[in-house]
Amino acid sequence: MKVLNYIHGEFIEPESDHWMDNLSPSTGDVIGSIPLSDERDVGNAVSAAVAALPQWSGLEPLERAGWLEKIADCLESKFEEIAYLESLDTGKPISLSRSVDAKRSVSNFRFFSELIRNLDEEVFEMEDATNIVKLKPVGVGALITPWNLPLYLLSWKVAPAIGMGNTVVCKPSEMTPLTADLLMKVVDEVGLPPGVVNLVHGDGVAGSSLTGHSDVDLVSFTGGTETGSKVALSASPKFKKLSLELGGKNASIVFSDCDMEKTVEGVTRAAFLNQGQVCLCGSRILVEDSIYDEFVELFVDSVESMVIGDPMNDSTQLGALISKEHLKKVEGYISLAIEEGGEILTGGAPCIPKELSEGNWLAPTVVAGLDPDSRCSTEEIFGPVVTIHRFEGEARAVEIANNTRYGLAGSVWTSDLEKGERVAGMIHTGMVWVNTWLHRDLRVPFGGVKDSGIGREGGRWSLGFFSEPLNVCLKHE
Ligand code: NDP
Numbered sequence: 001m002k003v004l005n006y007i008h009g010e011f012i013e014p015e016s017d018h019w020m021d022n023l024s025p026s027t028g029d030v031i032g033s034i035p036l037s038d039e040r041d042v043g044n045a046v047s048a049a050v051a052a053l054p055q056w057s058g059l060e061p062l063e064r065a066g067w068l069e070k071i072a073d074c075l076e077s078k079f080e081e082i083a084y085l086e087s088l089d090t091g092k093p094i095s096l097s098r099s100v101d102a103k104r105s106v107s108n109f110r111f112f113s114e115l116i117r118n119l120d121e122e123v124f125e126m127e128d129a130t131n132i133v134k135l136k137p138v139g140v141g142a143l144i145t146p147w148n149l150p151l152y153l154l155s156w157k158v159a160p161a162i163g164m165g166n167t168v169v170c171k172p173s174e175m176t177p178l179t180a181d182l183l184m185k186v187v188d189e190v191g192l193p194p195g196v197v198n199l200v201h202g203d204g205v206a207g208s209s210l211t212g213h214s215d216v217d218l219v220s221f222t223g224g225t226e227t228g229s230k231v232a233l234s235a236s237p238k239f240k241k242l243s244l245e246l247g248g249k250n251a252s253i254v255f256s257d258c259d260m261e262k263t264v265e266g267v268t269r270a271a272f273l274n275q276g277q278v279c280l281c282g283s284r285i286l287v288e289d290s291i292y293d294e295f296v297e298l299f300v301d302s303v304e305s306m307v308i309g310d311p312m313n314d315s316t317q318l319g320a321l322i323s324k325e326h327l328k329k330v331e332g333y334i335s336l337a338i339e340e341g342g343e344i345l346t347g348g349a350p351c352i353p354k355e356l357s358e359g360n361w362l363a364p365t366v367v368a369g370l371d372p373d374s375r376c377s378t379e380e381i382f383g384p385v386v387t388i389h390r391f392e393g394e395a396r397a398v399e400i401a402n403n404t405r406y407g408l409a410g411s412v413w414t415s416d417l418e419k420g421e422r423v424a425g426m427i428h429t430g431m432v433w434v435n436t437w438l439h440r441d442l443r444v445p446f447g448g449v450k451d452s453g454i455g456r457e458g459g460r461w462s463l464g465f466f467s468e469p470l471n472v473c474l475k476h477e
Contacts, residue, residue, distance in 0.1 A: 001032035003177045003201055005041055006184035008048035009194025014202070015040040022177060025091030025320040026311050028358030034177050037202035039209040042169070045198040046215050049140040049167040052195025057137040057165040061116050064163050068113035070190040071159075076106045078182065082151060085178040087311040090147060091320030091360065092274050094312050105155040105179070111442045112159035115463065130474045135467035137165030138241055139217030142210045144171045144231070146223045147322050148277045148382075151179035157220045158183070160462035162196055166218065170199040171207050173223075175322055211235055218466070221245070222279075225380070225406075225451045232454075243455035243465050245279070245447055247380040248408030251401035252282035252437070253391075253423065255414040256291045260298065262435070263413040268302045270411055270437035272364050275321055276384040279452075280409045280431070280438055284377055285388045286397050292390045296368065299388070300346050303364050309353045321360040321383060330383030334365060337376040342367040342387070378404045394419070398426045408448035411437045430456065 001022070004011040014035035022032040035041070056064075075082065082105060083097040092101075124131040143157040150172060161168050172180035180199060187197045200206050204227070211219050212234040221231045222245040235242050252267045270282035287295045311319040321327045327350075334348050347365030364384040370377050377387045391397045401410055409431040412420045420434035430448040433439055440446075443459035457465055 001178060003032065003034055003181040005035055005037060005045070005201060006188070006197070006199040007041070007045045008051070008198065009188065011184070011188075014038070015044075020174065020203075022089070022175075023323070024088065024359070025322050026356050026359040028360075031088060032178070034174055035201045037200040037206040039205075041200045041202070042206055042209040042213060045169040045200050046140060046210070046213050048195035048198050049169050050215050052167045052193060053137070053139065056162070056167055056193060056196050059165070061119060061163075061165075064165060065113045065117040067190070067192060068109045068116070068159055068163050071186055071192070072106050072109035072113065074186045074190050075109065075183070078186065079106070082179055082182060084312075085182060086151060087319070089176040089178040090150065090322060091311050093316040093319050095314055095316070096274060101149060101152045101179075105151040107442070108152075108155040109159045112163045112462070115459065116163045119463065128476050130476070132472045132474070134470040134472060135164065135463065136470050138466060138468050139166060140215055141166045141168040141218040141220060141466065142171070142213070142216045143168050144207055144211070144219070144221045144223065145173060145180075147173035147175040148274060148279070150176040151183060153222050154180055154183060156457065158197060160457070161220070161466045164463055164466040166466055167196050168198065169210055169216070170197065171210050172199070172201065174201065174203045177201050207231075208234055211240075214238060216240060219243070220457070220465070228453065241465070243447070243457055244453040245457070246408075246451060246453040247382070247406055248279045248281070248448065248452050249284060249378060249380050249404045249406040250280060250282050250409045250411070250429070251284045251286055251427070252411045253397045253401060253413065254285065254287045254291070254295060255412070255416075255419070256288040257415045258413040259415060259435075260291070260295070264295070264298045264302050266411070266413065266435070266437055267299065268306070271386045272303070272306065272318060272384050273438070275318055275362075276364075276386070277322065277382055278438070282411055282437060283381060283386050284372075284400075285386055286391050286400055287388060288397075289390050289392045296345065296388060300366055303366055304346055306364060308351055308361070308363065310356060318364060318384065320356070321362055324360055326383070327360040327362060330362060330381055330385060333376055333379075333381045333383075333385055334367075337367045337370060337385075337387070340370055340374045340376055342370040342374075342376065345388075347384070372400045372403060380406065394423055398423060402428045405451040406448070407450035408452035409433070
């Protein structure tokens with residue numbers, strides 16, 4: 001499957017005619033080729049977005065909401081295709097691609113369509129004047145997305161960005177181009193005006209030319225913390241509006257009064273969904289001393305019962321890791337865990353389904369006995385490896401949870417909701433779930449603190465980020 005750039009409503013080859021292979025994570029086979037775009041392609045895409053801006057930003061919000069709805073309908077008609085391509089490209093189980101990726105990609109467009117349709121201007125009355133707050137488009141947006149939730153995250157940015165009247169250039173991860181390509185086909189099929197949505201494929205060269213381009217007014221980036229800091233540097237000379245959704249090292253705090261069965265199930269899901277390759281994954285499990293042994297036994301049983309294998313099988317719960325390089329990085333952390341004095345309770349080695357021996361496979365791995373300050377316990381591994389720790393008392397749980405450079409999310413497991421809310425309030429992150437995980441209402445803010453990023457997206461926070469407020473003050477007679 002060869003994908004092309006999408007610029008000014010046309011699918012075109014890169015100026016350089018340089019390409020790279022797209023590899024299947026589960027088999028290692030070449031499944032397609034991707035343009036290696038450079039600054040010329042980025043320049044063409046940005047010019048198309050600049051040219052489309054006056055007409056698109058001049059539409060009424062209701063008209064733009066109508067376009068989002070059309071895109072949602074068209075995406076929905078391709079639901080199975082989205083799920084298939086996402087599993088092919090990422091190695092994730094098809095059941096997950098259906099229930100999370102495909103479903104959310106459609107609902108992102110529907111949700112923002114509805115939100116924009118119902119958006120009222122804020123009005124503040126003074127004794128002698130009326131203030132109106134108008135939300136104006138920012139201009140041209142650069143939307144950069146990672147490989148773990150490709151269309152889910154791209155649609156999360158494209159929908160509010162164009163809904164608020166901006167035009168955009170997208171740059172998906174070079175490892176997962178297929179559903180971004182499908183979105184461009186959808187945009188083309190519904191007849192969106194040329195230049196409103198453009199896309200360049202490629203590696204960091206394309207990404208950095210895009211974020212540094214002088215006609216780009218806004219950058220929305222989801223990816224790793226180190227890349228995020230490069231993006232911030234390249235956006236800063238022109239004071240571009242910037243949102244960074246970066247890494248995480250999230251704690252799942254298990255109190256002795258939790259519902260054991262539901263907690264084991266929830267903590268297992270939080271640890272290993274998408275092979276642990278979700279920024280929100282609960283990769284540090286903190287368990288209250290009095291139930292530690294019982295919890296660990298049940299948790300390890302639960303992890304060992306997960307079905308690993310061909311992503312296209314309906315019963316598969318764990319698929320392959322994204323790439324050989326990433327697998328090596330994750331395995332490096334397992335070696336480090338042993339050096340740091342950890343004990344591998346389960347996993348720790350490649351697990352190779354016979355028919356898929358060239359893929360990037362790793363058994364879900366649980367490490368105990370590490371110091372909560374150790375590198376494995378505080379650095380983002382972004383794979384199916386979790387560390388498990390004992391604690392005594394709320395204060396110590398919070399101290400361990402906060403002891404990392406990241407501050408994205410966390411979860412608390414207790415039958416005492418007051419305690420859950422109290423502890424959640426002390427965790428220094430952008431999101432905390434109590435007795436659940438990744439339970440998302442699209443109206444609420446999403447984002448992190450510390451090295452997990454800056455800014456929030458989601459609901460009206462997305463509309464705020466993708467717009468500039470203009471205060472018009474009308475003096476009364
Ligand atoms: P990367 O940071 O490597 O890449 C993210 C995107 O940025 C890719 O499209 C990448 O292109 C591009 N890119 C690379 N270099 C530059 C540059 N200098 N300027 C602009 N863009 C560039 O992240 P991964 O794709 O490896 O994704 C994994 C990371 O994403 C994890 O750390 C994870 O925690 C984080 N993440 C955060 C989320 C959140 O909401 N907080 C959600 C999901 C993931 P290329 O593919 O060529 O490298």
